[in-house]
Amino acid sequence: MVGAAHKDFALIVILGVVLILGLPLMVDTHVLTLLIAYGMLALSLGLIWGFGGVLCFGQAAFFGLGAYTFAVAGINFNESTLPLILAVLVPAGFALVLGALMFYGRLGDVYLAVITLVVSLILFRWINSTAGPDYTIGAARLGGFNGIPGFPILNVPGRPDLMIWGETLYFVAAVSLLIVFLLVTWLLRSSFGRIAVGIRENEERVSLLGFDIRARKTVLFAIGAAIAGLAGAFYATWAEVVTPTLFSLQQSAEIIIWCIVGGLGTRFGPILGAGVLAYLKFALGQQNMIDNMFVLGLVLVLFVLFLPRGLAPELARGWHWITGARRKPTRRNHAPRAEVSNG
């Protein structure tokens, strides 16, 4: 078991490094950095929805919260190391409180989706209404609809004069995503992760085993928010401006579509979905013939109809098919039949 884990981790690192070095040959690093921020955001929802069964309709709220925290704290501290940490902790703390209210209140899945949606709408409306000098946090003006421009971008820890941008930012963001991916992999291999999957499969059964599912779901929800917050910070330092649209309904909907198209219940799927669809949106944004939301909707419908498991599982299947069938699936198919014939 331990050996297999090491092999998995090594494989992820090797593939990750190859992708990090190889992608800039095909796509501009400026665009790639944005795709990485979106990929991280998609991974955050992929974790809590695909593995924890918590469908959050307002994952953009944590993304926006992370971005705003990064901007506001940056203006106040005039450097970005502490703001980066806060951009992870503030959304996580917010999610911990929100999650505790929802899960301890025993809300059903539908209500959970509605509440997370409403919370992100409230944040959107509120941030939109903060124009004028009255709305400040420390030295930072929230700026209403115009958002916050001109905050310090990411810098080398302890050296506010050494900014990280351009190609360097791409590598920092990409390595961060790789590290987050490894941490998620580790989490899913741990008892906490395995029990989270059990909760996704059958909540009542897991609680009857003696596990406190409310506490576990709250913690998982907060972990997802922390990752979304980090993604928000990378977005902020990339865009060099944060605006209320980060909290928008469209943003939340896109995250869900990324997860579905990429493959729910996989770690790589949501990242892939975000990368492909956000790049598609970027490419479509350069012409005026078709509205890109229309294309996004069409892609979603086609996937739900024809590839409901998403891109990643189908790619994996294709890979297995090319490299020759593995032993594992056949063994799975035979075992139950053998048992039945025994009586």
Add this chain to the structure above:
Amino acid sequence: MAETVLETEGLTMRFGGVVAVDNVSLKLKARELRCLIGPNGAGKSTCFKCLCGLLTPTEGRVFLRGEETTGWEPHQIASLGVGIKMQVSSVMDGLSVHENIWMAARRFNDTDAARRKADEVIERLALGAITRAELGRLAHGERQRVELGIVLAADPWLVLLDEPAAGMTGEEVERMGDVIREMTSTAAVVIVEHDMQFIRSLASTVTVFHRGRVLMEDHVDRVMADPVVRDVYLGKQA
């Protein structure tokens, strides 16, 4: 004398105007095997749900090993060392047999000890051939057996089973009976059951429910011979 592991005091559960469980007082000794029987709607399952925390009784109290657990959450009750199996087979469908049983063992063991425990339970229940199979693909009887494994893996001192033999073949029921008898060497077992033949084979003390109340409580043979119980089961006025 063995200690009392389960006791209810005037347990009452009302749903609006319906009294599903009416002033039920049960007492169970350690390693005792007890069957709860009665016609449909007699209150067995409601009583069962009150015991395992899925319902909070309107009145009355529940004690487990002397500790009052009325109004506790199901996970708190399970954490005491109570193994629970619901009426509808409830397992983690997308996961393997081993993962299901591992998770049950994990509550009281660390990761590695839980794995060993799961291996042991799988061997004991002869599930070896399907360890890696997904639960969703298994036949009903196999799923029931896995669920029994989930209960066993936690090493409970009290086991609550809601209709464990429902929908099983004769041979499977027999095997289930063996497992349950084996359980009573370490745990008290409460079974809600319809299958009279199965109950007779277990030869335990039986509590008969009728309209939410306890009608009688005696050994299965004497209960079966009782004319009132027969009437209740045939639907006549008791």
